[in-house]
Amino acid sequence: MTTSAAVEILLIEDNPDDAELTIRVLKKHNLANNLVHLQDGEEALRFLFNEEASNIPKIILLDLKMPKVDGIEVLRKIKSDPVRKVIPVVVLTSSKEERDIVESYKLGVNAYVVKPVEFDKFMEAVAQLGLFWLLLNEPPR
């Protein structure tokens, strides 16, 4: 996946089905043009903390439960880095657990969204997220 244009959306999601559904929705709304999908936390950290290219996406959609390095760990790394902590991170997860929500907010997450089981609602949630963070939200420069 080459990145000719600046990465807008970084999707970190280990479940390929969920990832496909998410990308499908974003595509429908023309929001997936500069999207990078990574399968786990390790890949994500390698991508974000690349010495050669500074990859600063407009928005990171982060799953929590992933093999090797989990979402919470990725979030902690991002939010404790002086340069990368300005990147908006939205946790997009199946977990409704209180401790995950609390822990994420403590680490400085910008939003926490529980993936609805029903596809209608899922589509709506992802679409709104993309629209909000890419079109409405004004990121720091």
Next chain:
Amino acid sequence: MKVYFERRILLGCIVAFAILASLGIYTYRYFKESTVTTRQVTHTNEVLYHVEQLYSAALRLEVGLYQFIETGDTSFASFYRGELRMAAEHTRILGALVHDNPAQLRTLDSMRMTGRKKVKFIQEVMLARSQSVLAARRLVPSAANDAITKELTAAIMQMQQREKVLLQHRTEASVLGESKFMRTFLLMQFSGAVILVLVFYAIHASFRRRVLAEQSLREVSEEIRDLYNNAPCGYHSLNAEGYISEMNNMWLQWLGYTRDEIVGKKRFIDLLTAESKSLFENNFEKFKTTGSVSNLEFNLVRKNGEGLPVILNSTAVKNEQGDFVRSRSTVFNLTERKKSEAKIMQLNNELEAFTYSVSHDLRAPLRSIDGYARILKEDYGPKLDPEANRVIDIVVRNARRMGKLIDDLLDFSRVGRKELSHSRVDFNTMVNNLRRELMEQEKERVINFVVHPLALVEGDNNMLRQVWENLISNALKYSSKKPLTEIEITCTTEEDKTIYSIRDNGVGFDMKYANKLFGVFQRLHKVQDFEGTGVGLALVHRIISRHGGKIWAEAAVDAGATFSFYIPSETR
């Protein structure tokens, strides 16, 4: 001085003492009286003696006088003077003896007069004799002399007689007095003895009772000691310096020390671990003034080096001046509880891990099933026949339903595990807000929804909100097929309990299934009729139970249902 005798013993002793005292007084008085009587008898005898002497003197003089007339012996004169002196002496004594008896005094006076007459006569006779025997013989015997002699004799007799009568009276009185004294004396002695015997029995009975009481006291104190030593908890006392002054067997057994190694030798602090030592130091001085501590958890070191967690409650024993004397502490062994707590914590962690993976891992595939089924329908639906479309719809519907089931089940599990928070909850605001929110989705229905004023309650705000949300949703759901929906929320007080009720005019249910109402996944209606997973009321039930309250329902088929609950004011 405090008297420890029983009242009746004391009374008996006093009576016996009084009897003995009066016996003494009575005897003393009797003997005093009888001395007087004896003296009187002696007196009488003396009187009689002197009267006798007088009489014999008179007789001797008479005889002497006759002899003198015949013989003319001149010694008569001295004899006569001697007799006369003696008679005068006896008369003087008699006078003194009978001075208190007027009758005798009078007789004595007449005797004196007669005596004088006699003396005068004797002198006449002696004068005549000095002239001639014949002259004397003419004078004696004579009627005059006989009269004098008779008179004298009569007086003497009278005196004798009177004294004898007196003597007899006195003797009789003395005998009478003696027998009366003997009777009284014996009676008093007897009653004194009887009372003393009774007192003895009373003392015996009292003593016996005391001995029995002491015995049972000893038994009870042994029982208490046994209880103290073998109770399923530890008891100990600390003195002001913190030394252990007493400790029961159970406690010693836990610690693994003998009594001799502990009592008076070790301070409580010596048995504690380092962090418990500071807890003890922070509390002991304060405890000595406040007088109690409760539920302090200490860790001790047993003799074999093992740890011993305990929970301690203690009160201070103070003297009359309010100074600390010793502590009285109860200790429970927390070893088992700590083990159970660790086990529970482990189980809770496992359960949490399980629900976490349920929450995450089960929902993801469901979303895929739903999502891809929808994509299939969206992208290929027009190419598929109606039956294929219907089957896809079934897949979608079931995936959603399972998603809802999982969500509800997780909610239910979360309510069981989550710590209750405590605050005052304003049901009025809560219920009215919920009514507004839920009615928002029922705009096309005609609903008469009345909320009466509701009392405040103490509990977990979010959980109680869940209760009302479920109850109100149910009321709206099960009354949705009525042309006019009526819902009423009330609050009543029964026997100090505040009972909240929600009544609807919906389909209700058959009371014979009421026991299934609050079970998880238990439903009394078909899914086609009313949507639902069967978790809502189970959740309500669990929340109310966790608040220590109770929920129940009354209903009839097609006649609506009323759900009522109460929450105790002091929930744990």
